[in-house]
Amino acid sequence: RKIIMNQSHRRLVLPLLSVLLLTASAVVADSSLTLTRQGAIGGEQRLVSPGGVFQLGLFPVANGTKWFLGIWFTVSPPAVVWVANRGRPLSALSSGMVMLSGRGDLVLLVTARDNETVWSSNSSAAASAAVAQLHDNGNLVLASEAGAVVWQSFEHPTNTFISEMRTGRDLRTGAEWSLSSWRDADDPSAGDFRYDMDASGSPELHIWREGRKTYRTGPWNGVRFSGIPEMTTFEDMFEFRFTDTADEVSYGYRDRAGSPPSRVVLNESGVMQRKVWDRATGAWNTFWSGPRDQCDSYGLCGAFGVCNVVDAIVCSCVRGFRQRSPAEWRMRDASGGCARRTPLRCGGDDSDGFYAVRGVKLPETHGSSVDAGASLEECGRRCLSNCNCTAYAASDIRGGGAGTGCIQWFGELMDTRFVDGGQDLFVRLALSDLETTKTKKFAVVIAAVTTGVALLALSIGLLIWRRIRRGQEGQSPLRFQRPPCLKTS
Structure with missing residues (x-):
């Protein structure tokens, strides 16, 4: 039977089909919730978070000529939030394999080159790592059998930070959690821009381009960053978290219960953008960007x-x-x-x-x-x-x-x-x-008062003149009559 759809039907059905196709592709592709030393993923296989919010796997850029290991939102595969091998892409999907090495590191191998390692987590405590799991907050975690965290992707951000991540510094170890932009929209390698925390003084976030500062948020004032007063308009969706202690200076946020997925991206042009997923339209809406104008x-x-x-x-x-x-x-x-x-x-x-x-x-x-x-x-x-x-x-x-x-x-x-x-x-x-400032202000006040008095006097004078004019117009005009004729006898 032939089915005819009008334009409005298409607008309703096509987004639903897109969601179904995404879901189907996730089901068809081999996936797992954990990765152990006995397993590996490659090709179209995925490591999926328990609630299906995020996926880890290989994704293509440059018309499929380059492949990278990354993490993305399941609802929006183009929204990649983390990339492992930024500087060393694979040439083909079939050539990559992700696994736990003998010493417990998470590694990306090129099988076509005798299992050459192109990326490794390089954890100092890797020997105790027994399992890799992608959490529903987007954090890829290597953990020991006892559950202790050995390595996590949240400690090594790329160009995006998401709910429960942080950007800043560990003042004890010197570790830094900063963002670096992609080279361009089709190249995840590190670009010209960096986003980090300046903790010398009152902490604030800066964007740098090749060693030159291009933008700053202003210091944190207990509520928001001084230069971003519109942050308070997001409070119903995000819980802002600012830490300033002897051990750590950092900033992050957490999506409030019921809020849609969100991400903060340092794009290839050096602009920070806060994006929120619109479930109704299936698109990312930009809530804020900075720098926002020439000032x-x-x-x-x-x-x-x-x-x-x-x-x-x-x-x-x-x-x-x-x-x-x-x-x-x-x-x-x-x-x-x-x-x-x-x-x-x-x-x-x-x-x-x-x-x-x-x-x-x-x-x-x-x-x-x-x-x-x-x-x-x-x-x-x-x-x-x-x-x-x-x-x-x-x-x-x-x-x-x-x-x-x-x-x-x-x-x-x-x-x-x-x-x-x-x-x-x-x-x-x-x-x-x-x-001098006080004198100028006083002069301005005097000038304003004088002008006001003059205008008031002018208004009163005009009002009196109008009333006099109306009174004159209301009187009968003077008429000149001829004297009566004298009768003679």
Whole structure:
């Protein structure tokens, strides 16, 4: 019997067929939940997580001319979250085999070249590894017979981190969990961009390109990263986790119960993207990306400059500073930054003061000092008593108001920008510049009041004139009559 489908039917049926085909391919291909020393996987075989959320196997790029061992979401095979042999691809699907070596490492062999090892987990405790298992959170784990973790893929991320992963540093061992981009969309080898945690000062995440910083998130303020206020709009879907202890500095997240799968990717163009799986459309929706505009380009306005994307001329100097090179600024190159108008006196409580720059992503915190236990008032006093302190701000805004804790900056302030919902930054100025600022503000207030009074007087005068005019128009007009004729007898 012939079945006819209209366009709306196709839109409903085709996505369902796609899901069924994906499921069927996973069932048809040989798969297992664990890999032991007695087993191996190769070709189209897969290692599958217990709930079927993730799969590990060989996947192709470059029209099938290169093959890599990787982990991907079962619902979206193109969404590869981890790659093993990034620098040494296989030339054919049939040539690769994954197994546990005699010393307990997970290895990828090229069978066509006498079982040559092209990738190995290289765990220092590999001898005790007895089983490899892919967990439902996407973590590939080598474990001993007693269940102790010997090696895990979460400790060796590539270009993606997912729920329950972390990016940061182990301060005891020196281990680093950072991302590196793919070379391009069809080449998983390490690209030009790296995403890591700077723990010197108030910790924040940076993107680097070949040793040059291109973007920073701003420091963690107890709720979110200072430069990403929109993080709070995701709180119903993700639980953000920030750790800052003597042993570890790291950031990660966890999908809340009932939330769809998500991933954070450093793409080949150096952009971080938070993507969430839309079950209804079968596609990944981008919830956030950074850098998101020109003001997120690191150091665009130079030292003591502030970037404002809503202004036609995006860069300006902090109050009390002037352009170092007006000629360069006229050519729209503000990278040289700004210089003080008046040197700091640093002579005690009555020599310098602070100007509040409202609603900003806090400046780069590399080399800053942090005291989470200090009040904001105490932070200001400490800064004023230190001749090298140039600014301060709250390190924690969870309590609302002006915040608590203390970040102090020493030297130049770099990469400051205005953001909706940003924080207050208190910049140290000479009192003369502060008085000039107060005088200007007072003049503005006086001008505004004077203008208001003048407009009010003008309005009242106009109203009185209108009423007089209407009164005159309401009177009867004057009529001239001829005198009565005199009768003669």
